[in-house]
Amino acid sequence: MPGRFSKKLILGMALILLGVGISIQIWPGGGFHVLAQDSAVIRVAGSTTVLPIVSRAAERFQADHPAIKITVNAGGSGVGVHGAGTRRLDIGLASREITPKENDRYASLHTTVIGRDAVACVVSSEIFRSGVHALSRKQIGDIYLGKITNWRQVGGPDRQIIVIDKETHRGTRHVFMRYLFGKSNARAPGARLVTGSNNEEQAKIAQSDAAIGLLSIAWINDDVVGIGIREGRRVIKPTLENVRSGRFPIARNLNLVTAGEPNDVVGRFVDYMLSPKGQELVQASGYIPIHSPQAVSKVAGSHSK
Amino acid sequence: MNTRSLFPERGPAFWGTGFTALIASGTIFILFVSLVIESVPVFKTQGVSFLWGTDWFAGEAYGALPMIFGSLMVTAIAVVLVFPFALGSAILTSEFLNGRLRLMVKAAMELLAGVPGIIYGLMGIALLTIWVRDVFGLIDGNTLFTAGLLLAVMVLPTVMTLSEDALRAVPGEFRDTALSLGLTRMEMVLKVVVPQALPGLAGAVFLGLGRAMGETIAVMLVIGGIDRIPQPWFNLFASGQSIPSKIGREAAEALGFDLQWSALIALGLVLFVMVMALSLAGNLLLRRAR
Numbered sequence: 001m002p003g004r005f006s007k008k009l010i011l012g013m014a015l016i017l018l019g020v021g022i023s024i025q026i027w028p029g030g031g032f033h034v035l036a037q038d039s040a041v042i043r044v045a046g047s048t049t050v051l052p053i054v055s056r057a058a059e060r061f062q063a064d065h066p067a068i069k070i071t072v073n074a075g076g077s078g079v080g081v082h083g084a085g086t087r088r089l090d091i092g093l094a095s096r097e098i099t100p101k102e103n104d105r106y107a108s109l110h111t112t113v114i115g116r117d118a119v120a121c122v123v124s125s126e127i128f129r130s131g132v133h134a135l136s137r138k139q140i141g142d143i144y145l146g147k148i149t150n151w152r153q154v155g156g157p158d159r160q161i162i163v164i165d166k167e168t169h170r171g172t173r174h175v176f177m178r179y180l181f182g183k184s185n186a187r188a189p190g191a192r193l194v195t196g197s198n199n200e201e202q203a204k205i206a207q208s209d210a211a212i213g214l215l216s217i218a219w220i221n222d223d224v225v226g227i228g229i230r231e232g233r234r235v236i237k238p239t240l241e242n243v244r245s246g247r248f249p250i251a252r253n254l255n256l257v258t259a260g261e262p263n264d265v266v267g268r269f270v271d272y273m274l275s276p277k278g279q280e281l282v283q284a285s286g287y288i289p290i291h292s293p294q295a296v297s298k299v300a301g302s303h304s305k
Numbered sequence: 306m307n308t309r310s311l312f313p314e315r316g317p318a319f320w321g322t323g324f325t326a327l328i329a330s331g332t333i334f335i336l337f338v339s340l341v342i343e344s345v346p347v348f349k350t351q352g353v354s355f356l357w358g359t360d361w362f363a364g365e366a367y368g369a370l371p372m373i374f375g376s377l378m379v380t381a382i383a384v385v386l387v388f389p390f391a392l393g394s395a396i397l398t399s400e401f402l403n404g405r406l407r408l409m410v411k412a413a414m415e416l417l418a419g420v421p422g423i424i425y426g427l428m429g430i431a432l433l434t435i436w437v438r439d440v441f442g443l444i445d446g447n448t449l450f451t452a453g454l455l456l457a458v459m460v461l462p463t464v465m466t467l468s469e470d471a472l473r474a475v476p477g478e479f480r481d482t483a484l485s486l487g488l489t490r491m492e493m494v495l496k497v498v499v500p501q502a503l504p505g506l507a508g509a510v511f512l513g514l515g516r517a518m519g520e521t522i523a524v525m526l527v528i529g530g531i532d533r534i535p536q537p538w539f540n541l542f543a544s545g546q547s548i549p550s551k552i553g554r555e556a557a558e559a560l561g562f563d564l565q566w567s568a569l570i571a572l573g574l575v576l577f578v579m580v581m582a583l584s585l586a587g588n589l590l591l592r593r594a595r
Contacts, residue, residue: 194530
């Protein structure tokens with residue numbers, strides 16, 4: 001009895017040891033890359049603003065190059081930059097510029113601009129319909145500081161303002177806060193909720209009837225309305241036209257971040273993004289291509305339902 | 306003591322199983338030790354004020370109190386909401402149902418216990434936040450109360466089945482004696498069975514709380530995500546933040562370096578200790594009940 005028992009046990013143990021041995025073998029080589037010698041993997045993650053473009057592009061690119069596999073994940077610009085810096089990612093997505101601090105930490109970061117976008121101040125459709133069509137920079141700032149707390153104070157209904165902020169590492173927040181307060185990591189004591197991705201922000205604003213938030217213009221739709229920025233008598237609406245002409249003040253580049261110049265398969269994918277085919281996808285995602293010979297008259301809103 | 310008396314059998318079976326047992330039980334120690342080591346930098350720079358600081362802003366300050374407060378608050382709300390329902394349904398199944406029907410209720414509860422957190426989270430964000438807002442007339446439904454309510458639903462099956470086990474563990478003689486003394490069925494349950502099962506019931510609640518405290522995704526979606534203690538602190542209908550939700554939101558960005566990472570690990574350590582204490586208390590109470 002003990003003899004038969006232990007034979008099976010030994011076999012079991014041997015299998016476990018084999019498993020442990022194999023994983024240790026794989027470890028120093030950098031995960032499963034070792035196993036995938038002839039089919040390359042490009043790991044991409046980061047900004048949920050850039051994500052829709054790249055996931056479309058990845059689909060097409062993989063169809064053309066079956067040997068290359070591209071994984072695309074969300075996380076935010078901070079995740080993209082740090083992922084590229086630590087080489088956990090082959091390409092990091094960032095909807096903001098790399099900060100000096102990040103440049104100090106990772107010497108070799110390289111950015112490739114693939115398109116332009118703007119961050120709009122958005123409100124629930126009920127608020128827009130009640131007549132709040134534009135706010136000045138000062139008014140938006142005061143709302144985020146908690147100095148203005150009721151829509152009545154800016155010409156809306158008598159309703160408390162639900163101020164929606166974003167996680168501090170989100171690129172959209174960096175750009176928006178820099179515009180409002182001149183500081184990309186400014187605090188927003190007036191905030192009531194904090195959200196992460198563009199999707200989450202869009203959903204929470206759509207669910208509310210008194211919310212204000214910050215969103216990439218491609219996410220604007222009927223429930224989540226982008227309001228104009230009032231400068232003196234002028235009101236600048238968040239349209240692609242105004243972003244392209246440089247009139248809309250909260251514009252930004254959409255970046256692919258790599259550790260050093262992109263080369264090899266990563267380089268081929270980056271080149272694809274810059275090619276006419278890739279640039280078409282930038283436009284189809286609701287953003288502004290950087291290599292665009294033809295005029296684009298499409299208005300924002302391609303992630304609308 | 307002679308080691309031979311400790312380990313009488315030293316064949317390959319002993320070494321093989323010993324190896325696996327060592328790996329299994331060693332995991333918890335490795336986990337704990339690495340949490341402690343990784344959280345050293347934040348305690349070095351901030352001292353214990355990390356634990357009662359109220360300000361958390363990545364890159365500037367790390368104060369864990371709003372998250373600790375939020376975790377305790379949602380867990381407390383969950384227990385207050387879940388206990389009457391768990392106890393009621395446990396009494397029904399244990400004392401008034403028999404055979405097949407009882408097993409059916411139990412099986413349904415155990416199935417419910419296996420539903421993944423993200424499912425509850427989706428229901429929470431799509432329905433619960435709206436209901437809470439409309440029922441209580443709030444301006445927004447992403448609150449500590451919503452998170453507590455969602456957690457109550459999530460831990461109901463755990464608390465209910467364990468409570469039911471505790472009630473069943475009360476020997477039949479107690480019931481027979483009580484009934485023969487002329488007590489009604491209701492008096493028998495409330496005055497004899499429940500008091501006898503009390504340690505077990507408390508154990509069930511503690512284990513449920515342990516699960517509630519560690520729940521991440523469902524809470525993350527409905528709690529509001531703001532690192533702030535409500536004003537006044539007992540305002541359940543304000544937004545807040547729990548420890549797992551905070552870690553879930555920031556971990557990917559902080560991964561592996563910097564004070565922010567250390568602060569998140571330290572938050573994890575705090576959570577680990579709190580959950581361990583709850584499960585330890587729960588298991589002790591359950592053992593006493595048997």
